Amino acid sequence: xxxxxxxxxxxxxxxxxxxxxxxxxxxxxxxxxxxxxxxxxxxxxxxxxxxxxxxxxxxxxxxxxxxxxxxxxxxxxxxxxxxxxxxxxxxxxxxxxxxxxxxxxxxxxxxxxxxxxxxxxxxxxxxxxxxxxxxxxxxxxxxxxxxxxxxxxxxxxxxxxxxxxxxxxxxxxxxxxxxxxxxxxxxxxxxx
Numbered sequence: 506x507x508x509x510x511x512x513x514x515x516x517x518x519x520x521x522x523x524x525x526x527x528x529x530x531x532x533x534x535x536x537x538x539x540x541x542x543x544x545x546x547x548x549x550x551x552x553x554x555x556x557x558x559x560x561x562x563x564x565x566x567x568x569x570x571x572x573x574x575x576x577x578x579x580x581x582x583x584x585x586x587x588x589x590x591x592x593x594x595x596x597x598x599x600x601x602x603x604x605x606x607x608x609x610x611x612x613x614x615x616x617x618x619x620x621x622x623x624x625x626x627x628x629x630x631x632x633x634x635x636x637x638x639x640x641x642x643x644x645x646x647x648x649x650x651x652x653x654x655x656x657x658x659x660x661x662x663x664x665x666x667x668x669x670x671x672x673x674x675x676x677x678x679x680x681x682x683x684x685x686x687x688x689x690x691x692x693x694x695x696x697x
Contacts, residue, residue, distance in 0.1 A: 508650070508691055509624040510573060510589070511536050512617055514610030514640075516543040516632025518660030520555065522680055523630070527560035527578060529684030534562060536626075536691045537573030539595070539617075541610040543632065544583040553580045571595040581608035588616035606636055610664075614640020623648030626690060628683065629674075630654045632664035638671060645673040652686065655679045 515522055519542045527538075544550050550566065556578065557564040565571075567579040567587050572594050579595060581587035586598040586608050603609035610629075614637060617625045627644045629637040631654055641651050651674045653665040658680040668674055678686050688695065 507624065508536050508626050510617060510621050511538045511626045511628065511687060511691075512610075512613055513538060513540045513628045513630060514614070514632070514637040514664065515541070515630035516634065516636065516661070516664060518631035519543070520552070521631075521660065522654065523552075523556055524559045525680055526684045526687070527556055527562060527564070530560065530562055530687065532561035532576060534688075534691070535575045537575055538562070538578045539567070539573065539581075539587060539589070539613060540578060541581045541587060541608045541613050541636075543606060543608070543636070550580070550583050553578075556580070567595050567597065569595070569597050581613065583608075586612040588612060589620045590616075591620060593620060604634070604636065606634075610637035611640040615643050618643035618647045618649065621647075621649065625649035626652065626687070628652045628654070628687075629665045629668045631659040631661050631680075633661045634663050635667040637664050638667045641668050642671060642673055650675045650690070652676050652678055652683065654683065
């Protein structure tokens, strides 16, 4: 199966998790990555800048009408929902917070389920609360793949635990193996 997009959702503990994953993905990684990391809405974010120092992928804060490209990582900006349009471009929204969150992984995942269906991989990483659960259920229902960070490798296990308990996760993966798993799923010819 060929995947067209990977979405990562994280909250508390996310910088460490994202750094670990992105550091181990090759420059020629064939699938665009979109990221929701819960951030303080009152401040601009240095997340894209920080992550760009640990990976050969191109990392940027998502902008309106960006077209997701292979080898690129798009970070939801603070205080904006990130979505994918039917034309497979990125769009930003300041629609109401979802369970006190903006950006919300559920909003991103829901748009991905609709547009990419079974060509999507959602990865639920460390974080408190249950953001990502409803969106993961929608991606799962469309035949997409759901990965969850293993609870013992999380700083905060709430988000992945909720997804695991919903019985929709295809693979539960320790943090240090998530990059290798994504490579195996998207570049099978490079893995033994």
